[in-house]
Amino acid sequence: MDNEYLLKKWLNNELTDTEKELFSKQNDFAFNQKIIDSAKHFKASSHTTIKDFEAFRKDYNKQKTLKLNTEWYKPYLRIAAILVITLGVYFSFFYNQTINVKTQIGQKITVELPDYSQVELNALSSIKYKEKNWDKNRTLNLIGEAYFKVAKGKTFDVVTTDGIVTVVGTEFNVKNRENYFEVHCFEGIVKIKSDTIIRQLIAGNMLKIYKGQFSQSQTSLLVPDWSVNKSSFENIELNDVFMELERQYNIQITTENINLNRLFTGGFIHDNLKNALLSITKPLDLSYKWLSKNSIVIYEVKN
Incomplete structure (x- = not known):
């Protein structure tokens, strides 16, 4: 069974x-019988006597009133929580964010930094910096070319791929193009560090590292030429001259039978493309023709 x-x-x-x-x-x-015998001696523990209905109702209403008295501030807690989160997002994202400023082809703009220093950007150039604690850490990154008018204050660093330019309060120009690093000091003193080269420039001096070659000379310019709509070159390869022409005018240049490593000394203006082309081509016995609205071919003149 x-x-x-x-x-x-x-x-x-x-x-x-x-x-x-x-x-x-x-x-x-025997085991089952022992369980039954032990259960006979079991007694329930003491318990709370249930209150009558009237006492229960009074306690219930009291708890309900207490709950209502504490409910009023919950919406304000939610608002406060949202405000704290919003402020946290603002200060972590907006206040700490990196500022990027870029120029397009043929565009020049002036940027005012948090300490009222001014940066004038040449065409196809950019700067990047952080606003937070700017007075204590005046550092920005430059790609391209810019003219700086730095307000007095703590050290001011311009970081480029080819070197760092350090000043306190001065006016200077930094050019940072491919294989082309150039610094002009127009006022005050500029310290330059590029790899193993460390130099200090005073007003009227310039330093250039072009195609790996270092040179230092004097300049009589009071402001960089490009800031007054001119581009000037001294012993610069023709290919770099054409690239600068493309940056200032919205054109594409192709060449035929031209030695692009040929050195050029001269310049062109930024507000008249025809005159700019003649300033480059005529001294080198070159000519040009339009292929389309924004496309030009430059070629050697055959005698």
């Missing part, structure tokens, strides 16, 4: 005399 069946009937006191005799002979009968 199934043991589980007998156990169930035994617990319900439903066993017949024959079933009782059979169940008492099972191996676990």
Whole structure:
């Protein structure tokens, strides 16, 4: 007979005399009997007496009133939480963000920095800096060419791929093009560090590292030529001259049978493309023709 069946009937006191005799002979009968005997001596612990309905109602209303008195400030807590999160996002994203300023082809703009220093950007140039703690860390990155008028204050660093220019308060121009690094000091003192080269320039001096060649000379300019719509070159390869012409005018230049490594000394203006082309081509016995609205081919004149 199934043991589980007998156990169930035994617990319900439903066993017949024959079933009782059979169940008492099972191996676990003594264990089961001990459990039943122990349960007879079990007493429930003391418990709280339930209050009458009126007392219960008073306690309930009291708790409800307390809850209502504390609910009023929850909307304000939500508003405060939103305000804290919003301010956190503002200060972490906007206040700490990096400022990027870029110019397009033929565009020149003047940027005022947080300390009222001014940066005039040449065409296709860019600067990048952080506004936070600017007075304590006046550092910006330059790609291209820019003319700086730095307000007095802590050290001012212009970081380029070819070197770092450091000043306190002065006026200077930095040119950072491919294989072309040039610094003109117009006022004050400029410190330059490029790889192993460390130089200090005073007003009227310039430094140039072009195609890996270092040179230092004097200049009589009071401001950079490009800031008054001119581009000037001294012993610069023709290819770089053409690239500068493309930056100042929205044109594409191709060449035919021209030595682009040929050195050029001269310049061109930024407000008249025809005169600019003649200023470059005529001294070198070159000529040009239009291929389309914005495309020019420059070629050598055959005698």
